[in-house]
Amino acid sequence: MMLAVYSLWRRDVVRFLRQPSRIVGALLTPVIFWFVIGSGVGTSFEGGFLSYYFPGSLALIVLFTAIFSTISIVEDRQEGFLQGVLASPAPRFAIVLGKALGSTTLAVLNGVLFLLLIPFSGLTPGAGNLLAAVACVALLALALSGLGILIAWPLKSTQGFHAVMNVALVPMWLLSGALFPATGASPWVRTLMRFNPLTPAVEILRAVLTNTPAANLASAAGSVALFALVTLSIATLLVSRPSR
Amino acid sequence: MTAQALEVTDLRHRYGERESLRGLGFSVAPADLFALLGPNGGGKTTLFRIISTLIAPTSGTLEVFGVDVVARPAEARRSMGVVFQSPAVDPWLTVIENLRHHGYLYGMSGAALNRGIEHALERFGLSPRASDRAGALSGGLRRRVELAKALLPEPPLLVLDEPSSGLDPTARRELLQELRRLRDDAGTTIVLTTHMIEEAAVADRVGILHEGRLVAIGTPRDLVDAIGADILTIDPAGNAAALQQKVKERFDLDVTIVGATLRIERKRAHEFVPKLVEAFGNDIASVSVGKPTLEDVFTHHTGTRLSS
Numbered sequence: 001m002m003l004a005v006y007s008l009w010r011r012d013v014v015r016f017l018r019q020p021s022r023i024v025g026a027l028l029t030p031v032i033f034w035f036v037i038g039s040g041v042g043t044s045f046e047g048g049f050l051s052y053y054f055p056g057s058l059a060l061i062v063l064f065t066a067i068f069s070t071i072s073i074v075e076d077r078q079e080g081f082l083q084g085v086l087a088s089p090a091p092r093f094a095i096v097l098g099k100a101l102g103s104t105t106l107a108v109l110n111g112v113l114f115l116l117l118i119p120f121s122g123l124t125p126g127a128g129n130l131l132a133a134v135a136c137v138a139l140l141a142l143a144l145s146g147l148g149i150l151i152a153w154p155l156k157s158t159q160g161f162h163a164v165m166n167v168a169l170v171p172m173w174l175l176s177g178a179l180f181p182a183t184g185a186s187p188w189v190r191t192l193m194r195f196n197p198l199t200p201a202v203e204i205l206r207a208v209l210t211n212t213p214a215a216n217l218a219s220a221a222g223s224v225a226l227f228a229l230v231t232l233s234i235a236t237l238l239v240s241r242p243s244r
Numbered sequence: 245m246t247a248q249a250l251e252v253t254d255l256r257h258r259y260g261e262r263e264s265l266r267g268l269g270f271s272v273a274p275a276d277l278f279a280l281l282g283p284n285g286g287g288k289t290t291l292f293r294i295i296s297t298l299i300a301p302t303s304g305t306l307e308v309f310g311v312d313v314v315a316r317p318a319e320a321r322r323s324m325g326v327v328f329q330s331p332a333v334d335p336w337l338t339v340i341e342n343l344r345h346h347g348y349l350y351g352m353s354g355a356a357l358n359r360g361i362e363h364a365l366e367r368f369g370l371s372p373r374a375s376d377r378a379g380a381l382s383g384g385l386r387r388r389v390e391l392a393k394a395l396l397p398e399p400p401l402l403v404l405d406e407p408s409s410g411l412d413p414t415a416r417r418e419l420l421q422e423l424r425r426l427r428d429d430a431g432t433t434i435v436l437t438t439h440m441i442e443e444a445a446v447a448d449r450v451g452i453l454h455e456g457r458l459v460a461i462g463t464p465r466d467l468v469d470a471i472g473a474d475i476l477t478i479d480p481a482g483n484a485a486a487l488q489q490k491v492k493e494r495f496d497l498d499v500t501i502v503g504a505t506l507r508i509e510r511k512r513a514h515e516f517v518p519k520l521v522e523a524f525g526n527d528i529a530s531v532s533v534g535k536p537t538l539e540d541v542f543t544h545h546t547g548t549r550l551s552s
Contacts, residue, residue, distance in 0.1 A: 007348035015336045076334075084332025084393070087296045088349035089321040242300040242317070 004090035005098040012069065012102025026064035027110045030057045031117070038121075051122040055205035056178025058114055058133070059198065062141050063173055065110045067165060069103035070148030074158050092240040096232055100145035107141035108134065118209075129208040136208070139224045140201040146231025153238045176202045197227040247310030249274045249401050249433035250295070255304035257290050257456075264290040266456035267304070272449070274309075274400070275431040277423060279444040281542065282453035283550055288437040289329075291453070292405045295435070296326045308401060322350075325394035327404040331386045332393075335379025339370055339389055342378050343396060350397040364392040368422075383410045391419070395426070402426070404436040408443060420446050439550065441538045452542055459545040464538055471536045471544055474513035478506040478520075481529040494523055502549050509536075509544065 016023050034057035038050035045052060076082040085095060112134060118125070125133065151164050173179075175189065176198035182190050193199055200220035207214035214220070250272040257265040264287045272278040282288050293299045294306055297317040306313050313320040333342045343364060347357040365371045368388045373381065378389060387410070394402060402423075408416040420443065426432045427448075436443070444450045444464065451461040460467055480487045488499045488506055500507045510516055513533045521528060534540075542550045 003348040003351060003353055007345045011334065011337065011341075011345060014341065015334075018336050079335065080328055080330040080332045081334050082332075083296075083298060083328055084326070084346070085349060086298055087321060087324070087326040087332075088346070089318055089351070090349045091318070242297060242314075 001091050001094045004088075004094040005101065008085070008095065008098025009101045009105065012072075012099065013105055015072075016069075016106055023065060023069060023106050023110065026068045027061055027113060030060040030064060031114065033057065033060075035120075048122055050120075051210070053179070054118070054121040054123055055209050056173075056176070056202055058111055058137065058205055058209075059140065059176060059178050059202050060173055061110050061114050062107045062137055063144055063169060063198075065107035066103050066141050066144035067148045067151075067161075067169060069106050070099065070145055070152050071158055071161050073099070073149060073152040074155050074161060086239075093232075093236045096146070096149060096235045096239055099149055100142055100232060100235075103145035103148065104138060104141040107145070108138050111137040111141075123209050125209045125211055129211060132208040133205055136201060136204045136221070136224065139221070139228060140198075143197070143201075143224060143228035143231050146228060146235050149235040150231060150238055153235070172196060172198050175199075177206070178202050197223070200224050200227075246274070247307070248272060249276065249309060250278075250435060251305075251307040251310075252291075253305045255291070255294065255306055256302045257287075257294065257299070258302045264456050265294075265301070268453075268456075268458050270451055270458055270461055272433060272435055274433050275427055277427050277434045277446070277448045278436070279447035279450045280435070280437045280453050281439070281441070281444040281450050281538070281550070282437075283439055283548075286453045287456040288439075288453055289405060292403060292437050295403050296324065297321055323400050325397065325399035325402045327390050327394045327402065327407055329405040329409060331378075331390035333378040333386060333389050336377060338375050338377055339381070340365070340374045342389060343393055346393040347396050352397060360396050360398075364396055368392045384412065384415050387411060387415075387419075391422075398430065399432070401433045401435065404434070406438060407436055408438070408440065416443070441542075441550065445538055450538065452545060454542075454546045454548075460541060467538065467541045468536050471509060471540060473509040473511045473536070475534050475536050475540045476508040476510055476513045476516065476520075477532045477534070478508070478528055479504070479530040480506060481527050487524065487527045490524060490527070491520070495519075500543075500547060502543055502547075507543065509540075 034053055038053045041049035073082065115130060115133065152161060155161055175192050175196050177193060182193045185193065200223035203214065204217060204220050204224070206212070207217060248271040252268050252270050255265055255268040268291065280288050280291065294301050295313065297313050297320060300314055308320045309323050311320045311323070337345065340361060343361045344357065347360060352360060365374050368391060370388060370392060373385065378386060381389065408419055411419060423434050424446070427434055438444055447464065449462060450464055450467060452459050478487070484501050484504060484506060488501055491499050491506065497508060497510065517531055517533060520531065539550055
């Protein structure tokens, strides 16, 4: 079990080292958005948008990396690599976990690279809070990798993946508190934001990076963990089921 | 009684309107080299995918050493090495990394894995390319990596889907030799699918799969002997159907049209040729007489030709 997880994780990391552009690309767009939109809105947004938008951009980087990295499942299926894994006796949960951990590692790496830009954001979190942010990034990445796997699993082509990205995942991010707070939003948006599984993660990132004490940090962390558990479980069910 | 390496009972597979397997039943004894011969689209690949647990049958059962592949897939997978038609290797990993990855998936590690990899590299002549990326290898070499991978955990059953497609004749011969050696030395049971007569001819037993049914099964010799006649092939000078009609009426025998030729199964066919030529010499471009081959066995049972 652990060998299979390790091997699949290692494969993703080795592939990344051999073609880093595929994954680093997931970093650039959010960074540019953050810098341009953040500076553009500037102080029209109370407290400065560059700093408000920083935690949300971090979440977007995690989302993009997790999704871009799990998209390779579609190629693995086309190229034939996947059938070799599925015909092996490796436990199905190990297959899901190995893939998810590989994608999580890359997301954490991208997240940490982005955190290096924090001096430009006006935020001044302490070392402990930065570590908490990285931990939150890891947990969120695990959840989103699980989500990526279960989206990629039934797809025949990567085009379908882009459609899901635009129709479901980007709106999910928009409504997570990443771009605007829930307080001033219309009631239906507020409702969507409350039930969005991405919202608790953005709340945590905002709390730790802005040094704002939040009462519900533990329950928010629990929500992110639950999100991960749910996506990884569904992904495992999907992978365990032989196709017709 | 010890379990058969492969036991297939009334196996059916339907996908939408398409019924690709229509009640297959056969078994393969341990340490047998078994070939499933049939044209593309005859159901071979579906059967292969059911054996390798990638898809589930609609009904019926399939057991590998007594283990039902649907009920206990994890256990069945452990006793099988699978060689896919399109090699299941990662092009971004090196040959040795691909082997190592495969070993891990099968629970191998440490010294045993290293020894296995070294042995596999040597056996398949891959040592000089061990550090090359799989994506940089030729199709034939990639196929060898695939085979080396499948044999790494030393499975008692090896299943191969069209193993020699895309190989040149020399490579194909080497592959078949390697498979026979495996059967003789390690007692490995080998089940392969093929649409090539030459490949099926070297098997211990052959099953002929046509339109989702097993139309014949036996040793190549038994299958050929069962025809019990010579094969007469007529290349007509004019219209094949017209000549078929005439020959049928004149000699009162079965004449089938296969492709553009007429085909007659008959004992002591050489004695019949003069009569035939005397009667219809102007309608015949050429006549040939031969002992039946597996190709003729296929035609005998299906009324069609395997290769074009």
